[in-house]
Amino acid sequence: MCPSTCLGPRGPGVGKDATSRARSFHRFRDGYPSERHWKARRTVLKQEYSLAHLTVLACTPPEMTYIAARAGYDYVSIRSIYLGLPGEPNYALPDNPQMLKQTKTALASTGVRVHDIEVARVYEGMHPSKYLPAMEVAAELGAKAILCSIWGGEREFYIEKFAEICDLAKPFGLTVDLEYVPIAVVRNLAQALDVLRSVNRTNAGLMIDMHHFHRARDNPADLDALPREWFHFAHLCDANVEIPTRRAEMIRIMRDERLYVGEGGIDVAGILAHIPHCVYSIEVPNRERREELGYAGHATRCLETLKAYLIKHDRHFETHGGSASNRAATGIERL
16 A cells, blocks of 8 residues: 555645645746736646656555645556566556556546556567556546557567557557657667557557656657657656766666756757647656655645746747647647
8 A cells, every 4th residue: 555645745744834835836936927927827737737657656546546636637647557576566457456446436536537557568578468458447447548668579579569569459449659768678769760650550659758858869859750640648757967877877767866847957848849739747756755745745746846847938939949839739828
């Protein structure tokens, strides 16, 4: 079960003071006159947001749903495919009817929806049919997508398996969105595009993670020529601008030290200017912030800081290559 900090405010650091800090951060940080600020805030609220499970991984799917509702998210992105990683909880809903029932109750009572489930990994020796139970539950919960990444096998193998995952997901109305990860086999934009163009499936998509995009040293302008229908959601986070050279350090930051958007050195606005309308799924695992604020406080701070960042960088979309349609799609319109 999730520690008490999941559902605060009784958990450490999630009392009245921490909650007030999370709210006031967004309210006053950028120094907007109140009228302009609230006008901007209403504009930003047109954008839809999802709480990615890695942000609050110790919380079960129903608990993260209540947290998301309290913080103001539209969706949750549930890690319902068990990866078997050391210390990672097992939230495989097909194998846990009670947790599935509790998740349905939480969704129904809060109005929060499931945007996507994760992660369908491609690796040597796997068979895509293993993900069928997760797909069935995803469809039952109303999810739109299943996140996929490629961790093993030769090119012919992983392209074949990704195509099979797409074919299995299609009857459930799910897109299969490929996330490249800098420590995986498919680790950059060029490799991801090779997979998507090779499989040529109508329900295949591309999921851009701000951390991974920066670590792969990819160019935001390269996103402009891609089919707009490939973009269904993006992972929003920040990190220090320095790119680690050691795999262990890369993993540590990915899992425990991502930063609130605007707090690090990634040009998030510069990337978003080249991505069309999609859901922003906030994935900010940060051990220190979780311990300071608790899970509920951390999830709230994630959303508030992102909204503040979008307001602050409104004009970036006009001067750094973002089209009018891109600005409107990201929920940032000229004030």
